[in-house]
Amino acid sequence: MVERGGESTVPISVLGFYAALVLWGVLIARGLSRPREWSLVAAIGLVLLLFLNVRYLIEGAPAGIAFFVSLYDVFDNMGLSMGETPAAMAACVGNACSLWGDTYTLHQSWGVAFFDRFVSAPALRTNALYIHLACNSVAFVLMHVQLLWSDRASRVISHAWLGRLTMMFLTIGTGAALYLASEHDAVREYGGIWAEWGFYSMSLCVFGAAMMGWRMARRGDWGMHRVWMIRFAGAMYGAFWLFRALLVVTGPLFREWETVSLLISIWASAPLGLLIAEGLRRRWDSRSSKASAVSLSS
Numbered sequence: 001m002v003e004r005g006g007e008s009t010v011p012i013s014v015l016g017f018y019a020a021l022v023l024w025g026v027l028i029a030r031g032l033s034r035p036r037e038w039s040l041v042a043a044i045g046l047v048l049l050l051f052l053n054v055r056y057l058i059e060g061a062p063a064g065i066a067f068f069v070s071l072y073d074v075f076d077n078m079g080l081s082m083g084e085t086p087a088a089m090a091a092c093v094g095n096a097c098s099l100w101g102d103t104y105t106l107h108q109s110w111g112v113a114f115f116d117r118f119v120s121a122p123a124l125r126t127n128a129l130y131i132h133l134a135c136n137s138v139a140f141v142l143m144h145v146q147l148l149w150s151d152r153a154s155r156v157i158s159h160a161w162l163g164r165l166t167m168m169f170l171t172i173g174t175g176a177a178l179y180l181a182s183e184h185d186a187v188r189e190y191g192g193i194w195a196e197w198g199f200y201s202m203s204l205c206v207f208g209a210a211m212m213g214w215r216m217a218r219r220g221d222w223g224m225h226r227v228w229m230i231r232f233a234g235a236m237y238g239a240f241w242l243f244r245a246l247l248v249v250t251g252p253l254f255r256e257w258e259t260v261s262l263l264i265s266i267w268a269s270a271p272l273g274l275l276i277a278e279g280l281r282r283r284w285d286s287r288s289s290k291a292s293a294v295s296l297s298s
Contacts, residue, residue: 238273
């Protein structure tokens with residue numbers, strides 16, 4: 001159920017999620033210099049991702065969206081004076097789009113629009129959201145099995161079959177995302193046509209990298225297959241995690257310009273994730289090559 005306004009509220013679930021993110025951030029920082037610890041980093045990231053996505057399927061879209069909006073309320077309201085209403089912020093009916101009660105009654109306008117669009121949404125729109133979240137979550141998990149635990153996975157099913165499953169779920173999830181994006185031109189708070197084409201761009205970045213990896217595998221070029229699948233993983237992390245992280249930073253910075261914060265996340269998150277993954281891959285491969293050279297010379 002969505003916790004509604006009426007009195008000041010401190011949502012324990014939101015604070016707990018903040019704490020988990022801080023812990024995860026520390027482990028990510030350590031992992032930059034300790035690649036062997038990325039299995040733990042990935043596992044925690046998957047748990048947090050599933051916590052965000054599965055709650056939509058269990059509690060319903062409005063409740064899942066209210067939790068999502070609540071994650072940004074602290075940052076978006078920081079520094080606001082009493083009675084101030086920035087251009088990029090709005091209230092929602094009964095403050096139902098947030099778990100903070102009367103503590104925060106203003107929210108990013110895109111968050112209010114996101115909530116309103118699914119309170120009494122057509123079944124097709126709601127089901128498309130559920131399909132997108134469910135299939136992309138499965139693809140996210142399988143992607144990690146392929147990259148980090150492929151040796152273990154091969155005892156049960158071949159790497160190739162896991163790859164086919166990943167592509168199947170990714171294709172269905174991306175198709176649902178494209179359908180949802182096709183409606184965004186009519187949502188002013190998202191950025192209209194810019195949001196629609198931004199989500200198309202994001203889908204192309206993610207799905208395109210995965211398709212290039214699949215193509216390299218079909219050609220038997222396993223070196224480039226690995227390169228493209230790491231890029232795909234980066235694009236997936238960008239589309240999910242960097243998208244959300246950027247909103248924390250840009251939301252308060254662009255409170256006077258509606259849609260700017262969301263559009264930055266839409267257009268920049270997946271390409272930025274891909275570039276970061278490529279940088280990390282080159283760094284790790286360079287270290288591996290140096291280690292091999294030292295081993296051969298000793």
